[in-house]
Each structure stands twice: as C-alpha cells, then as structure tokens.
Amino acid sequence: MNNRLIVIGVVILAALYVFFSSIYVVNEREQAIVMRFGQITDVRTEPGVYFKIPTDIVDSVQILEDRLLRYDIANMRVQVSGNAFYQVDAFLTYKISDARRFRERATGQLSVAEARIGASLDAALRQVYGLREFNAALSDQRQQMMQETRDLIRPDLAELGINVVDVRILRTDLDADVSATTFERMRAERLAEAALLRARGQEQAQSLRAIADRQAVEIVAASTRDAEIIRGTGDAERNRLFAAAYGQDTEFFEFYRSMEAYKAALVNTGTTMMLSPDSEFFKYFGSNGSIPAANPNLSTPIQPTAAPITAPASTEPALDGLGIEESTVPTLTLEDGSQLSPTVGTDVPPPVEAPAPTPAATP
Structure with a gap:
C-alpha cells in the first residue's frame, strides 16, 4: 500500500x-x-x-x-575644433527590434549589447563635436548634433538587432582647464568693450564741452561788443547834449559844472583841501545865493558832425547750427508790458527859439 x-x-x-x-x-x-x-x-x-x-x-x-531601454554616458571629455574640451552627459534610448539577430550577434545579453552601444555612442559624439567650433554645442545647432549622432549609431547597432530611437545630450560644460581660460578671455573682451564705450563717451563729452565753451566765449564777446557800442552811443549822445547846452548858454553851463564840482569835492570824505578864497573855484560862493541872470540871447545849438554809432550787421550763420546768433539786441520788458530797447541814435533836438529882445529904456 x-x-x-x-x-x-x-x-x-x-x-x-x-x-x-x-x-x-x-x-x-x-x-x-x-x-x-x-x-x-x-x-x-x-x-x-x-x-x-x-x-x-x-x-x-x-x-x-520588448520595452524602450536607456543607456547613459556621463562626464565624457570631447574635443571640439580649435582644441577646446567639453564635459558631456548624454543618453541613448533603444529597443530590441530583431530578437533573432540580437541572439545571434550579442548572445541575447544586454551587457554585451551595451558594451557595443557605449563604444558606438562615444565615437559618434566625438565625431560630431570634432566637426564644430567652440560655441556650436551651446547654440541652436544642438538639435542637429543629436540627430547626427543618432544617424551615425543606427547602422552599427542595427547589425545587433537594435533600433536606436533617440539620442539626447543632457549637459555640455566647459572642461575645468578650459573654463578658467574662457572666463578670462570673456572678461578681457568685456573690459575692452567697456573701455571703448567709455573712451567714446569721453570723446563726445570733450567735444560738446569744447563747443559749449567756444559758444560761451563768442556769446560773451558779442554781448560785450554790443554793450560797448550801446555805451559809446550813449556817451556820444550825452556829449552832444552837453555841447548843445554849452553853445546855447555858456554862463549857465559854467554855473552847472561848478555846482557839480562842489557836490563832488565837498562831500564828507575826510579829505582836507586848502584853496585861496580868491580862487576861481569859489567863483559862485560870493554871490549870496543868487543865480546868474539868464542869457536872453541863446545861440544856435551845435549840430552833430558824425552819424549815430550802431552795431554792425552780421551775415554769419548761427553758431554751429545750434540757433545761437552771434549778436542780439538786448531788450527789457517793463511792468506795463512795454519793451525798452537801447538807444542806437537820437535826432538833434530842435533849437530853442530866442525871445524877442526888449527895447532899451530911453533916459
């Protein structure tokens, strides 16, 4: 049992x-x-x-x-055109598309296949980076570089029965040795550009300052010239009036000038002046306050012999095209809104008509 x-x-x-x-x-x-x-x-x-x-x-x-598989490569040191180096991180996604060939060529082992994948990816990345300049991997060529790497790997891995789906570059950094050199070069370029901009600014500032200084000198010179011309015109007019007054009544003019001299000389300045009482200076001190008799026979005023002094007209354009005329006539606006302009010339006042002589009394 x-x-x-x-x-x-x-x-x-x-x-x-x-x-x-x-x-x-x-x-x-x-x-x-x-x-x-x-x-x-x-x-x-x-x-x-x-x-x-x-x-x-x-x-x-x-x-x-039968799923998508991934192979990563990290800290790969690649050289680009110009002998610069990058540190690259990338990965590859693939799928076993032909199991029969994968068994025959790679014994069906992923470890064997990934050894071949790593070598192919390394060679493709070096080839793609080596054909480009230093900044290509950091520009819009990055997508094209990944596509070129995928297309380079596909024929080789297709012999193993593997289909490469995509290749992606995760990181592209400068090598430690190159990074310091690149930083110093970029720093030097920025400093040179800053110095150039600063020099251009200083050049423009000096040019504008020189133009402004020249304009200031020319404006002051023009204003001084006009002021002297106006002052000379006024002095000429004053002298003409004095001359006309002297010609009309000599006695009154001498009396007026003596009063002005007394006013200027006898002011309280602390100065001691000793003169003889019989001096001509004290001619009108002994008159007991009486004014000299008016001269009934006034002579004809002295006519001016020269034309009034006026500022010369300038045909030169404005200074440096900035709208600043070389000379301008100054004006003054009064409180009532009227404008006061400088005197350029004054007509000779009409002569004073002499009064009719009085007949002499008969004894």
Missing part, C-alpha cells in the same frame, strides 16, 4: 513537471526566443501562454525585453 502511494506521488510529480516545463508565458513587456538544442526555432513577440517540448533539455526559452 505504501509503495503504491509512493508510485502515485512520483507519477503526479512527474506529470506536474512535464506540464509546467512544457508551457511558458510571454507578457506585453517581453519577447521570447525558443531554441531547440541551441538552434532558434521560434520567436514570440505577442503576449500569451505558449507550449514547447517539456524540459529544457530539448527546447529552451530566452526572455528578452
């Missing part, structure tokens, strides 16, 4: 072993290679439950990934 139970148990175990060794399951993330005595007989890419010859002695199954 016991032997029968043992035999039944052995048979059941053998049957279970045969059953379970004859089936295999492929899910949606995998693909399977069926081999008989080491030769590939079938490739299963659809998910499901499949059967084979029991035990692994005759038929064996190798499960492969």
Whole structure:
C-alpha cells in the first residue's frame, strides 16, 4: 500500500513537471526566443501562454525585453575644433527590434549589447563635436548634433538587432582647464568693450564741452561788443547834449559844472583841501545865493558832425547750427508790458527859439 502511494506521488510529480516545463508565458513587456538544442526555432513577440517540448533539455526559452531601454554616458571629455574640451552627459534610448539577430550577434545579453552601444555612442559624439567650433554645442545647432549622432549609431547597432530611437545630450560644460581660460578671455573682451564705450563717451563729452565753451566765449564777446557800442552811443549822445547846452548858454553851463564840482569835492570824505578864497573855484560862493541872470540871447545849438554809432550787421550763420546768433539786441520788458530797447541814435533836438529882445529904456 505504501509503495503504491509512493508510485502515485512520483507519477503526479512527474506529470506536474512535464506540464509546467512544457508551457511558458510571454507578457506585453517581453519577447521570447525558443531554441531547440541551441538552434532558434521560434520567436514570440505577442503576449500569451505558449507550449514547447517539456524540459529544457530539448527546447529552451530566452526572455528578452520588448520595452524602450536607456543607456547613459556621463562626464565624457570631447574635443571640439580649435582644441577646446567639453564635459558631456548624454543618453541613448533603444529597443530590441530583431530578437533573432540580437541572439545571434550579442548572445541575447544586454551587457554585451551595451558594451557595443557605449563604444558606438562615444565615437559618434566625438565625431560630431570634432566637426564644430567652440560655441556650436551651446547654440541652436544642438538639435542637429543629436540627430547626427543618432544617424551615425543606427547602422552599427542595427547589425545587433537594435533600433536606436533617440539620442539626447543632457549637459555640455566647459572642461575645468578650459573654463578658467574662457572666463578670462570673456572678461578681457568685456573690459575692452567697456573701455571703448567709455573712451567714446569721453570723446563726445570733450567735444560738446569744447563747443559749449567756444559758444560761451563768442556769446560773451558779442554781448560785450554790443554793450560797448550801446555805451559809446550813449556817451556820444550825452556829449552832444552837453555841447548843445554849452553853445546855447555858456554862463549857465559854467554855473552847472561848478555846482557839480562842489557836490563832488565837498562831500564828507575826510579829505582836507586848502584853496585861496580868491580862487576861481569859489567863483559862485560870493554871490549870496543868487543865480546868474539868464542869457536872453541863446545861440544856435551845435549840430552833430558824425552819424549815430550802431552795431554792425552780421551775415554769419548761427553758431554751429545750434540757433545761437552771434549778436542780439538786448531788450527789457517793463511792468506795463512795454519793451525798452537801447538807444542806437537820437535826432538833434530842435533849437530853442530866442525871445524877442526888449527895447532899451530911453533916459
């Protein structure tokens, strides 16, 4: 009885072993290679439950990934045109597209395939970077560089049954040795540009300052000239009036000049002046306050012999095109709104008509 139970148990175990060794399951993330005595007989890419010859002695199954896989490369030192170096981080996404070829060329092992992928990616990146200048990897050529790298790797990895989906460059940094040199070069360029801008600004400032100084000198000179001309015109007019007054009444003019002399000389200045009482200076001091008699016979005023002095007209354009005339006539606006202009010339006043002589009294 016991032997029968043992035999039944052995048979059941053998049957279970045969059953379970004859089936295999492929899910949606995998693909399977069926081999008989080491030769590939079938490739299963659809998910499901499949059967084979029991035990692994005759038929064996190798499960492969059917998902997108990723291979990373970090801190890769590449040289660009011009002997500069970059530190590059990149990754590659791929998929096993031909399981049969992958088994034949890479023994179905991802480690073997990734060794080939790493070498191909390294060579492709060096080739792409080596054809470009220093700043290309940091410009809009980055997308084109990734596409070129992918296209260079695809034919090589297609021989392994691998389809390269995409290549991405994560980081492109300057090498530590090149970074310091590049920083100093960029700093020197910025300093040179700043010095150039500063020099141009100083040049323009000096030019504007020189123009302003010259204009100030010319304006002051023109104003001084006009002021002297106006002052000379006034002095000439004053002298003409004095001369006309002297010619009309000599006695009154001498009296007026003596009064002005007394006013200027006898002011309280602390100066002691000693003169003889009979001096001509005190001629009108002994008159007991009486004014000299008016001269009834006034002579004709002295006419001016020269034309009034006026500012010369200038035909030169405004200074430096800035709208500043070389000479302008100054004016003054009074409170009532009227304008006061300087005197350029004054007509000679009409002579004073002499009064009719009075007849002398007969004794």
